[in-house]
Amino acid sequence: MRSKHLRALTLVPVLAASVAIGACGSNNASSSTSSGGTSTASSGSGSTKYASGLPASDQKKGGTLKVLSVESFQHLDPGTSYFQLDFTINFATHRALYYHKPDDSTKAIPDLADGPPQISADGKTLTVKLKSGIKYGTNDPKSPINGKEVTAADVKYAFERGLNPHIANGYESIYFPLVGGAKAKGGDIAGITTPDAHTIVFKFTKNAAATAAKALVLPLSIPVPKSVAGSMDKKNPSTYDADPTKQAFTGPYMISQYSAGKSLTLVRNPQWDGSTDSRPAYLDKMTFAIGADPNVAGQQVFASPGLLQLDTPAAPAVKKFATQKPQQITFSPLGNRWVSLNYTKPPFNNVNVRKAAIAIMDRTAMQRVRGGAAVGDVASHFLSPGIPGFDEAGGMKGEGQDYVANPSGDATVAAKYMKAAGYASGKAPGTSILMIGDNSSPAKEDALIVKDSLEKLGFKVQAKLVEHSVFYSKYCQQKAQLVKIDVCANFGWLPDFFDPYAMLYVNFSGKAIVPVNGNNPSLFNDPAVNAAMDKAATIADDTARAKAWGAIDKMLVDKAAAVPWFWDKQAGIASSNVVSVIAKWNADADLSYVSLK
Amino acid sequence: MTGEPLLSVEDLAVRFDTEDGVVHAVDGISYTVDRGQVLGLVGESGSGKSVSSMSLMGLTAGRRTTIEGRVMFEGRDLLTLPGSEVRAIRGGAISMIFQDPLSSLHPFYTIGRQLIEGVRAHQDGVSKKAARERAIEMLGLVGIPDPRGRVDAYPHEFSGGMRQRVMIAMALVNEPKLLIADEPTTALDVTVQAQILALIKRLNEELDMAVILITHDLGVVAEIADEVAVMYAGRIVEQAKPEALFEAPEHPYTWGLLRSIPRLDTPRDQELVPVAGRPPSLINRPSGCHFHTRCPYVREAHRRIDPPLEPVALGQEDHVVRCLLPHETRLELWRSLESGADAAAAGRAAGTEVTEIKA
Amino acid sequence: MGVLLLIISAITFLIFYALPSTDPAQLRAGRSGSPELIASIRHNLGLDKPIYVQYYRYVKGIVLHFDFGFSYQTDAPVRQQIVDRLPATISLTVGAVILWLTLAFPVGIVSAVKRRSLVDRAAMGGALLAISAPVYWLGLVALYLFSNDIGQFKIFDGAGTYVPISQNVGTWFSSLLLPWMVLAASFAAFYARLLRSSLTEVLHEDYIRTARAKGLSERTVILRHGVRAAILPLVTVLGLDIGILLGGAILTESVFNIPGIGRLAYDAIKASDYATIQGTVLFGAFFIIVANLIVDIAYAVVDPRVRY
Numbered sequence A: 001m002r003s004k005h006l007r008a009l010t011l012v013p014v015l016a017a018s019v020a021i022g023a024c025g026s027n028n029a030s031s032s033t034s035s036g037g038t039s040t041a042s043s044g045s046g047s048t049k050y051a052s053g054l055p056a057s058d059q060k061k062g063g064t065l066k067v068l069s070v071e072s073f074q075h076l077d078p079g080t081s082y083f084q085l086d087f088t089i090n091f092a093t094h095r096a097l098y099y100h101k102p103d104d105s106t107k108a109i110p111d112l113a114d115g116p117p118q119i120s121a122d123g124k125t126l127t128v129k130l131k132s133g134i135k136y137g138t139n140d141p142k143s144p145i146n147g148k149e150v151t152a153a154d155v156k157y158a159f160e161r162g163l164n165p166h167i168a169n170g171y172e173s174i175y176f177p178l179v180g181g182a183k184a185k186g187g188d189i190a191g192i193t194t195p196d197a198h199t200i201v202f203k204f205t206k207n208a209a210a211t212a213a214k215a216l217v218l219p220l221s222i223p224v225p226k227s228v229a230g231s232m233d234k235k236n237p238s239t240y241d242a243d244p245t246k247q248a249f250t251g252p253y254m255i256s257q258y259s260a261g262k263s264l265t266l267v268r269n270p271q272w273d274g275s276t277d278s279r280p281a282y283l284d285k286m287t288f289a290i291g292a293d294p295n296v297a298g299q300q301v302f303a304s305p306g307l308l309q310l311d312t313p314a315a316p317a318v319k320k321f322a323t324q325k326p327q328q329i330t331f332s333p334l335g336n337r338w339v340s341l342n343y344t345k346p347p348f349n350n351v352n353v354r355k356a357a358i359a360i361m362d363r364t365a366m367q368r369v370r371g372g373a374a375v376g377d378v379a380s381h382f383l384s385p386g387i388p389g390f391d392e393a394g395g396m397k398g399e400g401q402d403y404v405a406n407p408s409g410d411a412t413v414a415a416k417y418m419k420a421a422g423y424a425s426g427k428a429p430g431t432s433i434l435m436i437g438d439n440s441s442p443a444k445e446d447a448l449i450v451k452d453s454l455e456k457l458g459f460k461v462q463a464k465l466v467e468h469s470v471f472y473s474k475y476c477q478q479k480a481q482l483v484k485i486d487v488c489a490n491f492g493w494l495p496d497f498f499d500p501y502a503m504l505y506v507n508f509s510g511k512a513i514v515p516v517n518g519n520n521p522s523l524f525n526d527p528a529v530n531a532a533m534d535k536a537a538t539i540a541d542d543t544a545r546a547k548a549w550g551a552i553d554k555m556l557v558d559k560a561a562a563v564p565w566f567w568d569k570q571a572g573i574a575s576s577n578v579v580s581v582i583a584k585w586n587a588d589a590d591l592s593y594v595s596l597k
Numbered sequence B: 001m002t003g004e005p006l007l008s009v010e011d012l013a014v015r016f017d018t019e020d021g022v023v024h025a026v027d028g029i030s031y032t033v034d035r036g037q038v039l040g041l042v043g044e045s046g047s048g049k050s051v052s053s054m055s056l057m058g059l060t061a062g063r064r065t066t067i068e069g070r071v072m073f074e075g076r077d078l079l080t081l082p083g084s085e086v087r088a089i090r091g092g093a094i095s096m097i098f099q100d101p102l103s104s105l106h107p108f109y110t111i112g113r114q115l116i117e118g119v120r121a122h123q124d125g126v127s128k129k130a131a132r133e134r135a136i137e138m139l140g141l142v143g144i145p146d147p148r149g150r151v152d153a154y155p156h157e158f159s160g161g162m163r164q165r166v167m168i169a170m171a172l173v174n175e176p177k178l179l180i181a182d183e184p185t186t187a188l189d190v191t192v193q194a195q196i197l198a199l200i201k202r203l204n205e206e207l208d209m210a211v212i213l214i215t216h217d218l219g220v221v222a223e224i225a226d227e228v229a230v231m232y233a234g235r236i237v238e239q240a241k242p243e244a245l246f247e248a249p250e251h252p253y254t255w256g257l258l259r260s261i262p263r264l265d266t267p268r269d270q271e272l273v274p275v276a277g278r279p280p281s282l283i284n285r286p287s288g289c290h291f292h293t294r295c296p297y298v299r300e301a302h303r304r305i306d307p308p309l310e311p312v313a314l315g316q317e318d319h320v321v322r323c324l325l326p327h328e329t330r331l332e333l334w335r336s337l338e339s340g341a342d343a344a345a346a347g348r349a350a351g352t353e354v355t356e357i358k359a
Numbered sequence C: 001m002g003v004l005l006l007i008i009s010a011i012t013f014l015i016f017y018a019l020p021s022t023d024p025a026q027l028r029a030g031r032s033g034s035p036e037l038i039a040s041i042r043h044n045l046g047l048d049k050p051i052y053v054q055y056y057r058y059v060k061g062i063v064l065h066f067d068f069g070f071s072y073q074t075d076a077p078v079r080q081q082i083v084d085r086l087p088a089t090i091s092l093t094v095g096a097v098i099l100w101l102t103l104a105f106p107v108g109i110v111s112a113v114k115r116r117s118l119v120d121r122a123a124m125g126g127a128l129l130a131i132s133a134p135v136y137w138l139g140l141v142a143l144y145l146f147s148n149d150i151g152q153f154k155i156f157d158g159a160g161t162y163v164p165i166s167q168n169v170g171t172w173f174s175s176l177l178l179p180w181m182v183l184a185a186s187f188a189a190f191y192a193r194l195l196r197s198s199l200t201e202v203l204h205e206d207y208i209r210t211a212r213a214k215g216l217s218e219r220t221v222i223l224r225h226g227v228r229a230a231i232l233p234l235v236t237v238l239g240l241d242i243g244i245l246l247g248g249a250i251l252t253e254s255v256f257n258i259p260g261i262g263r264l265a266y267d268a269i270k271a272s273d274y275a276t277i278q279g280t281v282l283f284g285a286f287f288i289i290v291a292n293l294i295v296d297i298a299y300a301v302v303d304p305r306v307r308y
């Protein structure tokens, strides 16, 4: 999972990160507007709107945008980056094999690639052809790589260095089980070959090509020429990361200046050829002021022209924009949250008790304490808006199971399932259960509502509230602990890329249960679901894949794998003369589409 | 020399308005000091010696201080003079030294600097260099060895006695006509005390400088004062030439003071008796004679009648006292006390009633 | 001093390396990082070595190469980050110190001399307000009132306008005016009160009476004799305050987005970037220790009775 915004001090709730298709908006192809590509496609619970559509393609060219960011960038090396804001910069300055257009997170478009990926019948081989004539640009015009063509070898090296401990890519080994990858430390990998300068072939140890093909939208597939990074990668850690101005850029922009935690400047990449790229790249230049105070930044964007805030605005700013300048604020969905229920031991090893737990949960109250509809929607299933399969799983409404239907908690339905589980009174008086939750607002209040709700079923909830990082690292990601824990109240997920596999497999496949760093806190392990997931992972066709995963999502709700309760939203704000465009797959601005009026 | 005294204090009263009430620190005192004369001002702690003398130069002035009376110095009333003129007199024609020589010198400045500052405050156009020479000269004059070498030393580098010499040098730097020495030896040990007093006496004689010597120790003034005033509770209760005062003191408080100093002629076995009882409150002062609360010879009338300061007897105009006891009784009482009797015995001998005073 | 730093470094090392609530390797790997990946990162960061070896390496790096390791967050050398941030913090601190002393002295002196007067009451009341107002809040209010982007009265440069002095002296100066004022306000208030009470006490000293008895003007008495002695307690506090501020004025730097040591530390804490946290803590400790030494020296300069 990608890092999300770190929100230690701000009043805004912690947002699990991810991306968004216009929720209901995906089926009413909304007309594009010139004011930042927002339309009023309403979300399930109403009041806030998601970004959707693109502005007309004749926006004004040129100008300098000032970007404010509260958070600092982390790793701008595409091999290392694993954070929403870093992705934003990566994709303005580089071209990966595939990418999502900002308004459609369901389709991966060939970028460096020259056509769709080819997957072998056994699903073990993935072949991608590269466009020719794509050139590198560098800040130093005399650099030998400047103006040189991108070759398959550079993509190959990008994957090789990902396994170098000096770079340590966080997801390569998960989505790309390459032949020879387990032992690789940065050198050649048997599983990657380049038959010619414009062809790259990945060979996997198992039937993983379909999912790997989807993962090629990740920045790992951005080409890195060995002649540039090779010597830097020998250093520990690689200096290619700390000084990103030395990168070889393929995107419309180059990082001309970077001072960690202070400032970053993007200028046009003179080697970028717009005729090979569908990105309009309106702006000439972007200057980033990093480390803004969240309250001040919101005010500045509100009051001054030419500004865009890169990360989540503070709660007061969201409120102010939503009421006074609604055309300048956009919302995009951002991952999900659920309450885990231990599948392996009583009382929640009984499906009817789990259904009762979903039925009784006051998810509306939980949404309210986080900040209401501006912050997210009550979830009716697990895939979040914008992920392929979301609509197939019932969209915002879900499949309408009676125990999911009432988001404010339904005692009657809950009692029905408790009875079905053998509790004649409809309650389980005195049964003691252990719950782990967060100890800071608003997650703490959420945890307490979970506790109250479960106590309505008669459970005696012993709540242990801990720091957010401890919640994960010491409890809900440790199998040895999870076997004793009945409920993890604050589990959230942001998928690495826009594919249902990246969302559901790690969270609910029995095969994803690992001793440490696991992400299946329910320890949910249902053979039928496991088999369905394994099969769905190998489907390459977009429509069939979405359908298969939508069905899996429905199975998970039917089997009450956990209590789905929240789909986070991220707000984005910009000055009135800025046409902001949100990349739904990243819930953040797509800088290659932003323009000034 | 004219007949007019150098300093003439008339009905000086000083009151402090405090949270607890009005403190009558000085309650109408009058005295004169002639040129070259030494006036000893004696009294126990809290009797108003410091306040009265500091008030001469306005050093007690403040929002909550009331000063009344007249302080005539060379024909001008210091109490009504404008601030700048009083400042010109302070440290110029009248200067002052204080009890604790360490705390009275600024700890962060060299003594040279503190002296120079005094010179330059009063003598316009004196160069730093000349002022420094003057400072060195004065340090030599008051007996600081190697004044040139010591002029740049800090106060803490001197012994107590030397510091007091520095204070004196500082006071004398502008050749004052009047030096007010407020308990200059109290903080010093006995041998040093004698040296300092000798120094003051010498300077008094050599420079023809008048001195008001404040002390709570009558013994100190015996040798050098030309005139002695005894203060009690903000007032002068007895004043005379030292010979008269030591020979025939007439106020019971003076007796107490005299009996508390060791003298060569007091019998070895005779106890030194401090004045019994506590000093009175200066906020709610005793009625009648202010000393009646501590006077063994008190009579009923003394509690009501406040005695005036008047000559002890006809023809003895320069020995005045505030006491309601008859002159003869006073003489007799002192005679017995002087020969070592206690108050009770003395009272019996003089045939007067004696009240026991609790210490 | 070396020993003290060694102890501090050992303690912070223990806190940040040995007992962290989050494993930096795990943070870096992400929530689904495989055990192999985490192990590899741990190895790479040297976190798989026994704690004393890690500490030895850390100290060795500092002593031999003045090397504080690498940020887990940005992979940049910690030393470079700190050196990079130092000018901003020094600019903020020095300007604020000058400003607050300039404010505190007249207010403190007038209040001490005219005690219980209207001036005194107003000044001390105001000071109390300024002291109790949180700097962060004060900063926000100042911006909302006086900054030229989001303020009601567009007078001063707002947040995020800071540029290094080497780049443009004018912009540097104007961008720091408001932060200086905000930081100085609370400090000035405190110093004014401190000076007032110290001077009030000093003015009762015998040597002040002596100065008056010498016939010096009241001005000389108060400024040269009174204030000179009254600054002693201020010297101590000032030294420590400067030390602390050089270690980072976190809140002021945050509100005004001044990229100084404080913001570096704040960001590092938010991101569990232990190497950077450790570096900033050590630097902060270093500044405070140096400040203490300077205080001692300053004491000796101000007060000739103090000797070493």
Ligand SMILES: Nc1ncnc2c1ncn2[C@@H]1O[C@H](COP(=O)(O)OP(=O)(O)O)[C@@H](O)[C@H]1O
Binding pocket: B016, B018, B023, B024, B025, B043, B044, B045, B046, B047, B048, B049, B050, B051, B052, B282
């Ligand atoms: N500033 C002041 N405010 C109130 N009371 C004072 C002040 N200065 C002196 N006094 C009081 O006046 C009285 C006389 O004091 P002082 O002249 O110092 O006595 P001493 O004879 O020991 O020199 C004492 O009771 C003292 O407490």
Ligand SMILES: [Mg+2]
Binding pocket: B046, B049, B050, B051, B182, B183
């Ligand atoms: Mg006295």
